[in-house]
Amino acid sequence: AQSVTQLGSHVSVSEGALVLLRCNYSSSVPPYLFWYVQYPNQGLQLLLKYTTGATLVKGINGFEAEFKKSETSFHLTKPSAHMSDAAEYVCAVSVSGNTPLVFGKGTRLSVIA
Amino acid sequence: SQTIHQWPATLVQPVGSPLSLECTVEGTSNPNLYWYRQAAGRGLQLLFYSVGIGQISSEVPQNLSASRPQDRQFILSSKKLLLSDSGFYLCAWSKKGQGSGELFFGEGSRLTVL
Numbered sequence: 001a002q003s004v005t006q007l008g009s010h011v012s013v014s015e016g017a018l019v020l021l022r023c024n025y026s027s028s029v030p031p032y033l034f035w036y037v038q039y040p041n042q043g044l045q046l047l048l049k050y051t052t053g054a055t056l057v058k059g060i061n062g063f064e065a066e067f068k069k070s071e072t073s074f075h076l077t078k079p080s081a082h083m084s085d086a087a088e089y090v091c092a093v094s095v096s097g098n099t100p101l102v103f104g105k106g107t108r109l110s111v112i113a
Numbered sequence: 114s115q116t117i118h119q120w121p122a123t124l125v126q127p128v129g130s131p132l133s134l135e136c137t138v139e140g141t142s143n144p145n146l147y148w149y150r151q152a153a154g155r156g157l158q159l160l161f162y163s164v165g166i167g168q169i170s171s172e173v174p175q176n177l178s179a180s181r182p183q184d185r186q187f188i189l190s191s192k193k194l195l196l197s198d199s200g201f202y203l204c205a206w207s208k209k210g211q212g213s214g215e216l217f218f219g220e221g222s223r224l225t226v227l
Contacts, residue, residue, distance in 0.1 A: 009154065032213035043119075043203055043218035051213045090157065094214035097207065098164075100147060101216055105156035 002027045002093045006104035014112050019063075019078040021107050023091035026072065031093045033074040034101065035065055038088040047089070050074065061085065086111045115140035119204045119219030126226055132177075132191040134222050136204030139185065144206040146187040147216065148179055151201040163187060164209070199226045 007022040025031055032051050036044040048059025055067040061084075065076045076089060091104040119136045126132060138144055148160040159172045161179035169179050176195060180188045187204060204219040 032215075034213075034215065036218075041201070041221065041223060043220045044205075044216075045218070046215065049213065049215060092216075097210050097212035097214045098145075099214060100159055100162055101214055103157040105154070 002031065002095060002102045004091050004093050004102055004104035006091050006107050008107050009105065010108045010110065012110040012112060013081045015083055016080050019076070019081045019085065019109065021076040021089050021091075021109065023065075023074045023076065023104060024072055025074060025091075025093045027093055027095060029095050031095055033065075033067060034092040034094075035059065035063070035074070035076050036090045036092065037061075038090060038106075040087075044090060047076070081109075081111045083111050083113065085109060115206075115217065117204060117206055117217055117219045119222055121222060122220065123223045124225070126194050126224065128196055128226055129193045132189070132194050132198070132224070134189040134202055134204075134224075136187045136189075136219055137185055138206045141185070141206070141208070143184060143209060145209055146181060147205040147207070148187065148189045149203040149205065151203060151221075157203070161189070194224075194226045196226050199224055 003026040005024045034049045035047040037047045038044045048057045050057050050067045058064045063078045088106050088108050090106045092101040094101045116139045147162045149157045163169050163181045177191050202222045205216040
């Protein structure tokens with residue numbers, strides 16, 4: 001069975017600073033990996049995903065994530081935080097299109113002016 | 114393009130009252146459909162998923178039920194709400210087959226049980 005661990009339920013960064021949100025997964029087969037973003041009282045929006053191919057994946061709003069098989073990680077980064085990046089970020093894993101995604105518990109990102 | 118609609122957006126209900134949340138998907142056919150609940154600090158909890166009309170898998174035993182009367186319609190119901198049913202409910206869909214299982218979410222329904 002797959003699982004996802006997100007280290008840190010709350011991360012706070014200064015505006016302009018590096019954003020690093022951590023995600024580790026467990027899967028017995030090659031996974032598909034996702035990062036979603038959620039603003040208050042809204043649904044989840046796909047930020048980026050890894051399926052196959054290039055391990056560095058670029059997403060919307062300047063975010064990117066790197067799939068590292070040896071570390072079973074898929075950390076999310078952004079070089080310079082903006083106030084509008086304040087939101088909940090959720091990592092997820094799947095192994096096929098016919099099984100439900102498994103989600104982490106999420107990390108709330110705060111950006112301080 | 115595909116869209117997903119979920120309603121109502123906000124609901125305040127007394128304990129013991131019934132519940133009906135509806136979700137419809139447009140622009141695709143034969144999707145997988147899902148209901149999730151999100152409680153503070155607990156992440157997304159999968160409640161039900163459906164691979165076709167009348168086919169419902171329940172992930173968590175509770176007083177909620179789900180139905181799929183039409184291909185692109187998914188309904189979450191309860192006969193008698195509990196305080197613990199309060200939360201943010203999300204409907205989602207995914208494509209069948211050999212894809213990644215990427216989920217597309219609705220805007221959510223905030224349920225408060227008093």
